[in-house]
Amino acid sequence: MVIGQPYRDTKEIVHIFEYDIVSDSIRLVTDSETIDAVDLSPGGAILAGRNYDSDVNRWNYQLFDMCEGLLDTVFLNENGIALYNPNSDWSPDGKAILAIDQGIMYLYDLESGRDYRVQFPQPGCYEAIWVNPD
């Protein structure tokens, strides 16, 4: 996965590409507003990342299917507001994402398309990682 960023683009649109090392070919996947904290799923099918929606001045955490483009906006609270600064990690089997924000841990299940709060606030916790698929 490659992100190309235009020089001096005031709207800060970036382009997400896929480079196939076997066929030595490049393909444009989709466009996005500025994106960071990107994390490819194991196998590379889905890209997760935090991007900024300048229309409403807020960060989103979004999933991009590397074939179809934007898949979903995830980790929204009950008011539809994205987590402030989620640190996330794909499960080794690529079926779920763990995220932690302000001491609260969340789990996004790819199959159901839902996320769950799995831990009450734990002050000082700022990163969650998978050890094995369970």
Next chain:
Amino acid sequence: MFWIRTGENYQTKTNQDFGQAPFWINDDTFGYVRLEGGTRWEVVFATLGQDSRETAFEPSDLEAQLPEEQRLTRLSIALVEPAGSSGE
């Protein structure tokens, strides 16, 4: 500048190149975004113990994939992440 440490207790330090965002392709081959000639970024592949570099692609290759109306500005290579490197 980035470098690689190898050998017992990783004591052997080898300077590699001016670049950023290094990533492994397999146990012997890695890639990174290299600043070529001080002005142009490109993604290259390299093999441990060899000085040669293979250019994989450069910004113009990315620009060529954009619709014509979007080719008005030059692209920089902001980030490269290999498939299979996450969650492992």
